[in-house]
Amino acid sequence: xxxxxxxxxxxxxxxxxxxxxxxxxxxxxxxxxxxxxxxxxxxxxxxxxxxxxxxxxxxxxxxxxxxxxxxxxxxxxxxxxxxxxxxxxxxxxxxxxxxxxxxxxxxxxxxxxxxxxxxxxxxxxxxxxxxxxxxxxxxxxxxxxxxxxxxxxxxxxxxxxxxxxxxxxxxxxxxxx
Amino acid sequence: xxxxxxxxxxxxxxxxxxxxxxxxxxxxxxxxxxxxxxxxxxxxxxxxxxxxxxxxxxxxxxxxxxxxxxxxxxxxxxxxxxxxxxxxxxxxxxxxxxxxxxxxxxxxxxxxxxxxxxxxxxxxxxxxxxxxxxxxxxxxxxxxxxxxxxxxxxxxxxxxxxxxxxxxxxxxxxxxxxxxxxxxxxxxxxxxxxxxxxxxxxxxxxxxxxxxxxxxxxxxxxxxxxxxxxxxxxxxxxxxxxxxxxxxxxxxxx
Numbered sequence: 408x409x410x411x412x413x414x415x416x417x418x419x420x421x422x423x424x425x426x427x428x429x430x431x432x433x434x435x436x437x438x439x440x441x442x443x444x445x446x447x448x449x450x451x452x453x454x455x456x457x458x459x460x461x462x463x464x465x466x467x468x469x470x471x472x473x474x475x476x477x478x479x480x481x482x483x484x485x486x487x488x489x490x491x492x493x494x495x496x497x498x499x500x501x502x503x504x505x506x507x508x509x510x511x512x513x514x515x516x517x518x519x520x521x522x523x524x525x526x527x528x529x530x531x532x533x534x535x536x537x538x539x540x541x542x543x544x545x546x547x548x549x550x551x552x553x554x555x556x557x558x559x560x561x562x563x564x565x566x567x568x569x570x571x572x573x574x575x576x577x578x579x580x581x582x583x584x
Numbered sequence: 585x586x587x588x589x590x591x592x593x594x595x596x597x598x599x600x601x602x603x604x605x606x607x608x609x610x611x612x613x614x615x616x617x618x619x620x621x622x623x624x625x626x627x628x629x630x631x632x633x634x635x636x637x638x639x640x641x642x643x644x645x646x647x648x649x650x651x652x653x654x655x656x657x658x659x660x661x662x663x664x665x666x667x668x669x670x671x672x673x674x675x676x677x678x679x680x681x682x683x684x685x686x687x688x689x690x691x692x693x694x695x696x697x698x699x700x701x702x703x704x705x706x707x708x709x710x711x712x713x714x715x716x717x718x719x720x721x722x723x724x725x726x727x728x729x730x731x732x733x734x735x736x737x738x739x740x741x742x743x744x745x746x747x748x749x750x751x752x753x754x755x756x757x758x759x760x761x762x763x764x765x766x767x768x769x770x771x772x773x774x775x776x777x778x779x780x781x782x783x784x785x786x787x788x789x790x791x792x793x794x795x796x797x798x799x800x801x802x803x804x805x806x807x808x809x810x811x812x813x814x815x816x817x818x819x820x821x822x823x824x825x826x827x828x829x830x831x832x833x834x835x836x837x838x
Binding site for chain 2: 438462516519526
């Protein structure tokens with residue numbers, strides 16, 4: 408009897424995980440994409456996070472917000488890549504915008520592309536802080552927790568990134584004018 | 585003019601840019617992620633189980649070994665007198681018995697599967713400045729049909745130290761030996777000898793290569809000493825004496 412219950416529970420747990428992944432995969436991949444700036448890295452980060460989540464699904468599924476929990480795992484997976492491989496290119500001192508404004512005048516789209524490309528030139532932690540602040544709309548305390556740093560450091564990451572973005576966008580705005 | 589807070593000024597623009605990029609990104613692989621996660625978890629658990637099993641087996645072997653009264657092949661010399669721990673199955677040899685008991689030559693020694701003698705790890709190799717208290721020479725064959733342990737001989741501390749002293753003064757290569765160039769299939773030696781020295785830190789090895797044309801000399805894991813007759817004639821006796829070898833044929837006096 409107990410074995411049957413355990414088997415039923417296991418089947419239910421397995422079903423929950425499958426269903427949950429089906430529902431949330433898109434959001435997780437979008438988040439990972441803006442975090443990493445690369446589709447392949449995004450897929451790898453999400454797969455790693457889901458593997459970790461699967462191994463502890465009992466606890467993850469009981470969390471207040473399992474999606475946020477797994478997103479934290481995605482961030483951790485990405486951070487661990489920084490630490491293990493330093494796989495990404497070194498940040499440049501002065502970001503350069505390569506994309507030209509769209510000739511058809513879709514200024515908003517052109518600006519979005521420009522900001523995206525500038526974000527790609529940011530150091531990894533600055534970029535992660537920006538994504539967590541403006542895409543996930545997290546507080547600095549939450550960002551600090553995710554990036555394993557002090558709140559002041561998280562704030563500093565975002566403000567430095569903003570300063571670089573502002574300087575570059577202002578410079579290019581003047582050049583375009 | 586008031587200074588704008590950059591977060592208020594740029595925040596909405598960045599937020600919008602990130603959202604639009606995320607929206608525009610299609611084609612990310614979504615299917616099969618749960619199944620792949622489960623497969624990886626199963627694989628990890630299998631690996632952990634296998635590791636745990638290996639640890640248990642090793643612990644069991646260690647326990648049985650201790651019960652049998654033998655010394656572990658990697659145990660450090662923490663026992664007192666060396667002579668009082670001789671195992672009952674110590675093989676007879678035509679030479680003086682080693683004062684310390686040592687485990688016999690392993691039948692599945694790493695040299696049998698090594699690509700080259702440089703595979704000997706420095707941690708397992710002998711530091712030639714370390715005092716040695718015994719030696720077991722193990723001769724292994726690699727030829728087809730004759731792979732495995734071909735013979736072994738045991739030597740006492742005096743001979744062991746003489747062998748080390750004779751090796752450590754040698755240059756990196758013996759210039760009188762011809763340089764052979766041969767096809768890869770014949771480069772591999774048909775046999776080699778492993779010298780297993782007893783030291784205070786446990787068994788340490790020197791690999792002796794004298795056949796084939798890929799490598800020649802005494803390999804300690806840290807460096808290579810040229811092949812000379814002086815050390816060879818100290819231990820190439822009895823079942824450890826080869827009938828010949830690519831380089832031995834050009835080396836007089838061994």
